[in-house]
Amino acid sequence: MDQPELSDCAQQLTQILTRHGRDASRLLQILRDVQDACHVISAQAIDLIAVHLAVPRVNVEGVAGFYSFLSTRPVGEYQVLFSGNITDQMLGQDELMQYLCNKLWVEPGKVSEDGLVSIAGTSCTGMCDQGPAALVNGWVLTNLDRNRLDLIGELIRSRKPVAEWPPMLFETADNIRRADMLLGDALAPGAAIGAVLARGARETLAEMDKSNLRGRGGAGFKTASKWSFCHAAIVEEEGHVICDVGGPPERVIVCNADEGEPGTFKDRVLLNSYADLVFEGMTVGARVVGASKGFLYLRGEYRYLLNRLEGVLKRRREAGLLGNAILGQADFSFDIEIHLGAGAYICGEESALIESLEGKRGRPRNRPPFPVTHGYQGRPTVVDNVETFACAAKIAEKGGAWFAAMGTAQSTGTKLLSVSGDVASPGIYEYPFGVTVRQVLADCGAEDPYAVQISGPSGTCVSWKEFDRCIAFEDIPTAGAFMVFSRKRDVFDAVRNFTHFFAHESCGFCTPCRVGTALQQKIIDKIHGGHGTLSDLEELKRLGHLLKTMSHCGLGSSAANPVLDVLAKFPDAFEHKLAGLAFEPAFDLDGALETARKITGRDDEWAHL
Amino acid sequence: MTERQIRLATCSLAGCFGCHMSFLDIDERLFDLVELIEFDRTPLTDIKHCGPCDVGIVEGGVCNAENVHVLKEFRKNCKVLVAIGACAINGGLPSLRNNIDLWDCFQEVYQYEGGLEGGVVPNDPELPLPFDKVHPIYEVVKVDYFLPGCPPSGDAIWRFLTDLLAGREPKLEYEQLHFD
Ligand SMILES: Cc1cc2nc3c(=O)[nH]c(=O)nc-3n(C[C@H](O)[C@H](O)[C@H](O)COP(=O)(O)O)c2cc1C
Ligand code: SF4
Ligand code: SF4
Ligand code: FES
Numbered sequence: 001m002d003q004p005e006l007s008d009c010a011q012q013l014t015q016i017l018t019r020h021g022r023d024a025s026r027l028l029q030i031l032r033d034v035q036d037a038c039h040v041i042s043a044q045a046i047d048l049i050a051v052h053l054a055v056p057r058v059n060v061e062g063v064a065g066f067y068s069f070l071s072t073r074p075v076g077e078y079q080v081l082f083s084g085n086i087t088d089q090m091l092g093q094d095e096l097m098q099y100l101c102n103k104l105w106v107e108p109g110k111v112s113e114d115g116l117v118s119i120a121g122t123s124c125t126g127m128c129d130q131g132p133a134a135l136v137n138g139w140v141l142t143n144l145d146r147n148r149l150d151l152i153g154e155l156i157r158s159r160k161p162v163a164e165w166p167p168m169l170f171e172t173a174d175n176i177r178r179a180d181m182l183l184g185d186a187l188a189p190g191a192a193i194g195a196v197l198a199r200g201a202r203e204t205l206a207e208m209d210k211s212n213l214r215g216r217g218g219a220g221f222k223t224a225s226k227w228s229f230c231h232a233a234i235v236e237e238e239g240h241v242i243c244d245v246g247g248p249p250e251r252v253i254v255c256n257a258d259e260g261e262p263g264t265f266k267d268r269v270l271l272n273s274y275a276d277l278v279f280e281g282m283t284v285g286a287r288v289v290g291a292s293k294g295f296l297y298l299r300g301e302y303r304y305l306l307n308r309l310e311g312v313l314k315r316r317r318e319a320g321l322l323g324n325a326i327l328g329q330a331d332f333s334f335d336i337e338i339h340l341g342a343g344a345y346i347c348g349e350e351s352a353l354i355e356s357l358e359g360k361r362g363r364p365r366n367r368p369p370f371p372v373t374h375g376y377q378g379r380p381t382v383v384d385n386v387e388t389f390a391c392a393a394k395i396a397e398k399g400g401a402w403f404a405a406m407g408t409a410q411s412t413g414t415k416l417l418s419v420s421g422d423v424a425s426p427g428i429y430e431y432p433f434g435v436t437v438r439q440v441l442a443d444c445g446a447e448d449p450y451a452v453q454i455s456g457p458s459g460t461c462v463s464w465k466e467f468d469r470c471i472a473f474e475d476i477p478t479a480g481a482f483m484v485f486s487r488k489r490d491v492f493d494a495v496r497n498f499t500h501f502f503a504h505e506s507c508g509f510c511t512p513c514r515v516g517t518a519l520q521q522k523i524i525d526k527i528h529g530g531h532g533t534l535s536d537l538e539e540l541k542r543l544g545h546l547l548k549t550m551s552h553c554g555l556g557s558s559a560a561n562p563v564l565d566v567l568a569k570f571p572d573a574f575e576h577k578l579a580g581l582a583f584e585p586a587f588d589l590d591g592a593l594e595t596a597r598k599i600t601g602r603d604d605e606w607a608h609l
Numbered sequence: 610m611t612e613r614q615i616r617l618a619t620c621s622l623a624g625c626f627g628c629h630m631s632f633l634d635i636d637e638r639l640f641d642l643v644e645l646i647e648f649d650r651t652p653l654t655d656i657k658h659c660g661p662c663d664v665g666i667v668e669g670g671v672c673n674a675e676n677v678h679v680l681k682e683f684r685k686n687c688k689v690l691v692a693i694g695a696c697a698i699n700g701g702l703p704s705l706r707n708n709i710d711l712w713d714c715f716q717e718v719y720q721y722e723g724g725l726e727g728g729v730v731p732n733d734p735e736l737p738l739p740f741d742k743v744h745p746i747y748e749v750v751k752v753d754y755f756l757p758g759c760p761p762s763g764d765a766i767w768r769f770l771t772d773l774l775a776g777r778e779p780k781l782e783y784e785q786l787h788f789d
Contacts, residue, residue, distance in 0.1 A: 535751060583750065583751040585748060585749045586748035592741050592742070593674055593738050593740060594741075595711045595741050596738045596739050596741075599711065599715050599730055600732040601732050602732050602734065604734040606674060606675075606737075606738065607674070
């Protein structure tokens with residue numbers, strides 16, 4: 001029984017390796033395909049891949065072990081992963097997951113005995129405006145309820161291939177509720193590139209500079225500066241190369257579509273309906289910095305967009321907007337390749353993303369050197385967010401002054417907000433920077449709002465007292481998430497969800513974060529379990545300081561934000577849960593003896609605490 | 610002889626006594642130490658219960674009900690409580706059993722493994738009843754200091770104690786914390 005399956009996989013493996021040209025930098029893509037075909041990355045598969053790619057076995061195993069969507073132990077033929085963001089939980093995700101588990105006779109986190117199905121949780125899938133959501137074998141399911149789960153249960157039991165499931169289960173909506181300059185009027189494909197070619201690359205960089213565009217991925221670095229550093233990393237006139245990695249000097253453009261920050265889903269909408277705008281922006285960037293190679297790093301959760309995006313790329317190549325001699329310009333070639341992630345939030349961090357693009361574990365690099373001088377395969381690399389490229393295309397077309405006229409002094413242009421939680425109309429809202437939190441809440445029909453988590457777990461928790469603050473780098477910077485909690489919610493639940501998220505997503509490279517996020521989760525769970533005391537709150541503050549100051553990358557240094565914010569702004573949310581002021585054990589001492597009491601049959605005085 | 614005012618107690622819970630052995634590695638400095646302190650309950654004195662003390666040092670994690678009684682007695686009586694070694698701090702080696710179900714553990718030991726107690730699980734109240742899992746001591750009582758290592762070196766223990774006894778905030782040099 002086992003034997004044919006094994007050789008079946010071996011055969012598929014050879015095909016997969018051939019398809020990827022036995023290229024070690026495509027290791028992650030190869031492993032994704034193996035996981036798809038075999039539902040496991042077996043020890044034999046790892047052996048074979050290592051031999052064929054001529055890399056040490058431990059590299060292959062290391063990558064296979066790093067990403068959540070790869071598994072070295074078999075998962076079910078049907079793997080259902082429920083999106084575990086707080087907004088999914090607010091929509092009843094926990095109960096739904098249990099409901100499906102009961103239906104299919106399987107425990108959460110385990111594989112059913114016949115190997116048919118496994119059900120577990122995963123981090124936010126970016127469907128917060130149409131949750132609860134889940135992934136089945138990597139394909140996204142939205143708007144789950146008991147009826148849909150009944151149907152899904154039937155489909156799984158009757159072993160219907162996922163490709164033949166009713167399309168309505170996989171329907172996703174853009175839910176664009178407010179459009180401004182970015183989402184408002186469409187750009188004719190080629191218009192921005194044409195404008196760049198007419199104006200010149202240096203002149204376009206000057207327009208970018210004038211626009212004062214700042215990165216939309218979170219950090220808010222000025223895009224024109226990043227582009228000019230990347231350009232300057234290879235001094236063309238003298239043929240002098242600062243970062244000489246051998247071979248012809250080449251710069252690289254990377255679009256960061258990892259969108260892993262829970263509560264953020266605007267890049268998904270841009271890629272679904274404005275892909276031309278994004279690719280156009282990347283091509284503009286390529287012309288300005290002098291790059292010939294481009295990558296779109298698409299998070300694994302969005303693989304359903306892959307075919308569509310490949311189609312757009314193909315159409316653009318045919319229209320002369322990608323490939324050799326773009327728009328007939330002999331010295332302008334640039335093309336874009338799409339890489340899929342495999343469930344790792346850390347791969348949104350630009351240097352981890354580059355590692356992942358190279359087929360490795362997503363481990364943040366030491367910086368400096370920064371990617372602009374030493375990025376993909378050591379080459380000067382621009383990594384920008386999806387929305388940043390979309391803005392760049394608009395600026396190339398309409399000019400820097402036009403763009404700078406919108407928004408505020410330090411935050412020009414508009415921002416896409418991904419609104420979810422306790423609101424009447426969740427979805428995408430585009431506003432000029434400077435809009436107040438109160439305005440957004442009014443527009444989306446927030447019900448009795450109490451707190452808003454802006455920019456996701458690593459961002460800021462804004463209380464009802466601060467709703468007149470505004471969305472801008474000068475006040476509340478954001479990558480786009482806007483999760484609303486009404487007065488009937490307990491913000492502690494959100495904090496608990498976020499600490500679990502960070503503990504799960506910590507890449508494990510540095511100790512302050514690997515251990516710190518786990519300890520933070522433990523203390524929060526202790527408080528949740530009714531065993532917390534004041535000394536635990538003190539410990540949380542101490543830990544938070546350690547995480548902020550000692551972590552290797554931004555994940556660790558922001559992992560304490562939700563705890564510290566809520567401790568400062570909603571102390572009641574914690575204090576109501578404390579068991580007392582003095583110390584309390586972290587677990588139920590007597591309860592932890594119950595198993596042994598049962599086994600030994602004892603009930604004497606010494607068998608209790 | 611001057612009056613020794615500082616009382617020190619030590620005990621080993623779910624540990625291997627390695628930390629205590631390391632304590633003895635302070636060698637001849639033990640003579641200096643006993644000039645400064647009086648031992649209360651320790652494996653050296655064979656005193657069974659801890660009385661009021663200034664400092665209590667605990668080796669090993671918490672794996673059974675008896676450990677809890679001892680630990681709580683230490684906490685109640687010691688002004689300063691110190692967790693010494695990986696087992697007390699994190700659970701350490703004994704906590705490797707945390708991934709094994711307690712039922713499986715008992716079955717393996719008493720039922721499948723021949724020759725023990727005629728294949729029955731012992732139920733004598735004299736035997737400490739084990740927890741589902743091994744816990745670090747900070748999950749059961751408040752701990753004031755953590756002295757890391759498996760075991761911490763004699764030098765590290767000496768430095769820690771002399772700092773503490775002199776009323777300084779204990780501080781270990783890098784060399785005393787790493788083993789490479
Ligand atoms: C843990 C972590 C996760 C991140 N995730 C993303 C992401 O999903 N998308 C993104 O554009 N930037 C993300 N970033 C920011 C990137 O490192 C980088 O700053 C950004 O892609 C630069 O593009 P921009 O200048 O256009 O904002 C993340 C950063 C960290 C530390
Ligand atoms: S801070 Fe966390 S995510 Fe970042 S490198 Fe360290 S362990 Fe990895
Ligand atoms: S920390 Fe090491 S030496 Fe000390 S009790 Fe535990 S195993 Fe033994
Ligand atoms: S996908 Fe469910 S909340 Fe983000």
